[in-house]
Amino acid sequence: MPMTLAEKIVARASGRQQVRPGEIVTCSVDLAMCHDSSGPRRYGPRLKELGASVWDPTRVVVVSDHFVPAVDAESARILKLTRDWVAENKISHFYDMEGICHIKLAEGGHLKPGMFVCGGDSHSTNGGAFGCYMAGYGATEMTGVMVTGEIWVKVPETIRVNITGDFGPAVSAKDIMLHLCATLGMDNHFRVVEYGGPTVRSMSMRERMVLTNMAAELGAETGIIEGDEITAGWLREMGAEVPADVLDWKGDDDAGYLAQHQLDIQSLPPQVAAPHSPENSSAVENHTGTLVDQCYIGACTGAKLSDLHMVAKVLKGHKVAKGTRLLVAPSSTAAMRDAAADGTLQIITEAGAIMLPSGCGACAGLGAGILAAGETCISSTNRNFQGRMGSGDSSVYLASPYTVAASAITGRIADPREYV
Amino acid sequence: MIASARVWKFGNGLNTDVLAPGLYFKLPAEEAVVHCLESVRPEFVKEVRQGDVFVAGDDLGIGSSREQAPQNLKMLGISAIIARSFARIFYRNALNIGLPALVCAEADQIEDGDKLSIDPVAGSITNETKGQTYQCDPIPEHLMEMIADGGLMPHLKKKIAAGQK
Numbered sequence: 093m094p095m096t097l098a099e100k101i102v103a104r105a106s107g108r109q110q111v112r113p114g115e116i117v118t119c120s121v122d123l124a125m126c127h128d129s130s131g132p133r134r135y136g137p138r139l140k141e142l143g144a145s146v147w148d149p150t151r152v153v154v155v156s157d158h159f160v161p162a163v164d165a166e167s168a169r170i171l172k173l174t175r176d177w178v179a180e181n182k183i184s185h186f187y188d189m190e191g192i193c194h195i196k197l198a199e200g201g202h203l204k205p206g207m208f209v210c211g212g213d214s215h216s217t218n219g220g221a222f223g224c225y226m227a228g229y230g231a232t233e234m235t236g237v238m239v240t241g242e243i244w245v246k247v248p249e250t251i252r253v254n255i256t257g258d259f260g261p262a263v264s265a266k267d268i269m270l271h272l273c274a275t276l277g278m279d280n281h282f283r284v285v286e287y288g289g290p291t292v293r294s295m296s297m298r299e300r301m302v303l304t305n306m307a308a309e310l311g312a313e314t315g316i317i318e319g320d321e322i323t324a325g326w327l328r329e330m331g332a333e334v335p336a337d338v339l340d341w342k343g344d345d346d347a348g349y350l351a352q353h354q355l356d357i358q359s360l361p362p363q364v365a366a367p368h369s370p371e372n373s374s375a376v377e378n379h380t381g382t383l384v385d386q387c388y389i390g391a392c393t394g395a396k397l398s399d400l401h402m403v404a405k406v407l408k409g410h411k412v413a414k415g416t417r418l419l420v421a422p423s424s425t426a427a428m429r430d431a432a433a434d435g436t437l438q439i440i441t442e443a444g445a446i447m448l449p450s451g452c453g454a455c456a457g458l459g460a461g462i463l464a465a466g467e468t469c470i471s472s473t474n475r476n477f478q479g480r481m482g483s484g485d486s487s488v489y490l491a492s493p494y495t496v497a498a499s500a501i502t503g504r505i506a507d508p509r510e511y512v
Numbered sequence: 513m514i515a516s517a518r519v520w521k522f523g524n525g526l527n528t529d530v531l532a533p534g535l536y537f538k539l540p541a542e543e544a545v546v547h548c549l550e551s552v553r554p555e556f557v558k559e560v561r562q563g564d565v566f567v568a569g570d571d572l573g574i575g576s577s578r579e580q581a582p583q584n585l586k587m588l589g590i591s592a593i594i595a596r597s598f599a600r601i602f603y604r605n606a607l608n609i610g611l612p613a614l615v616c617a618e619a620d621q622i623e624d625g626d627k628l629s630i631d632p633v634a635g636s637i638t639n640e641t642k643g644q645t646y647q648c649d650p651i652p653e654h655l656m657e658m659i660a661d662g663g664l665m666p667h668l669k670k671k672i673a674a675g676q677k
């Protein structure tokens with residue numbers, strides 16, 4: 093029977109020829125990722141209680157990104173605990189304050205087509221951009237993974253989203269995802285969202301990651317994109333070994349999809365999601381003029397090098413308006429370094445932006461840049477649930493880096509097409 | 513096997529906030545559990561008996577990842593939950609705390625107070641009251657073993673003690 097890419101990976105990881113949606117199988121985990129918030133502080137004590145050790149320290153990646161850099165005694169304690177646990181358990185891959193977990197997995201060249209990966213974070217879907225099956229799990233389940241290297245999976249159905257057309261000026265992958273949150277809804281439980289079509293094939297890895305990252309907002313098990321020469325090129329660029337089968341992981345032509353959606357983006361305008369849900373997305377023109385106290389460029393979704401390039405393209409020759417503030421937290425120290433080297437940071441800082449450390453920052457309401465009651469923010473992050481970025485009485489609009497930057501110039505939600 | 517269990521029937525989109533209201537998170541679990549579903553069906557907590565089954569429509573357990581939501585149902589004696597569809601995390605949490613969760617397209621046929629017999633491994637549900645049989649996605653034996661052990665953590669403990677891991 094023909095299988096989708098996700099089904100093929102689950103079949104391989106569970107040692108079967110064939111799997112069908114709805115079946116429950118046990119998979120061997122190729123790689124497990126956790127961060128300082130969901131990781132050692134939660135399952136360290138559980139492993140102790142069980143008297144168990146990590147099944148394979150070479151297959152574990154730990155990233156400290158949620159509480160970095162420490163702002164109080166508690167965050168400092170968590171970061172130290174994480175470091176100590178990594179050393180004690182001889183974990184092979186540890187990124188301490190170097191950037192956001194999903195981006196570090198990519199930059200470290202850890203993700204390759206065909207892999208079965210578990211992440212202790214809901215946006216672990218991000219990794220699917222590399223043609224692997226990567227989903228997010230809670231702390232108890234990740235304890236199980238740490239001990240056994242296995243996890244049970246209820247084989248999900250796959251929905252296919254075919255994307256065609258060229259991006260209009262100041263339109264990006266983020267706009268596609270905001271649009272899909274409104275059209276596909278956020279309750280795609282037990283489904284894998286597979287993205288394909290000519291538009292996806294021409295997108296960079298950084299932009300592809302936005303599509304799979306926000307599969308989490310669609311409620312999906314994960315998002316996935318077949319690997320190709322661009323995937324292989326990324327691995328080469330990151331100095332990772334390119335597996336011989338890198339181009340072989342593809343779904344069968346006649347694989348059974350639960351549904352197929354066509355999206356032509358030729359005339360897709362920039363999108364904005366109103367508070368308090370990504371589902372409230374519509375064209376930017378419905379929101380222009382809304383006053384914003386803060387403009388935030390950050391998170392795994394919206395602060396990669398490519399995102400910083402979008403910000404600089406809009407900001408060049410402009411200043412951040414009085415009455416608002418533009419905060420920029422690059423998604424990794426490598427993105428910060430590269431943006432400094434190519435002149436991007438200069439444009440951003442000359443416009444008056446405030447640079448923040450690389451980490452989750454205000455995205456999860458833990459780090460620098462959180463909001464006061466009554467404040468409004470436009471943000472390049474992925475979630476705008478009530479209270480996520482600070483006070484429960486604050487409001488967050490989601491948009492692309494282009495739109496956030498344009499809004500910083502006017503102090504109101506603005507259409508970025510006027511600036512590129 | 514679950515035999516002749518009384519059904520508590522609920523509708524669509526039952527969320528984790530009504531199953532485990534956040535307001536009572538600071539209370540010990542035994543005290544917080546009495547607030548389970550109080551906003552939608554206050555008599556549930558008083559009248560539910562050990563072994564009863566919980567049946568709902570679509571999207572059971574939408575909302576947060578809190579494990580207390582299925583945990584409350586288990587503490588109140590629920591022996592299995594059946595729904596037309598589940599939210600992913602709630603479903604995983606239920607099985608991982610040792611509560612069988614079954615996806616059944618025909619869950620709508622089941623009514624409050626019906627008596628059900630359930631074979632999770634075969635994936636069959638018999639409605640004794642109505643004389644009907646429904647098919648559901650089976651739970652494989654290897655997972656039922658974990659459920660019988662009381663969930664993932666006790667299961668791991670047992671395996672480690674037996675030197676299997």
Ligand code: SF4
Pocket residue numbers: 157192193194213215390391392393451452455456473474
């Ligand atoms: S940046 Fe935000 S969405 Fe991404 S991992 Fe951190 S908290 Fe989660």
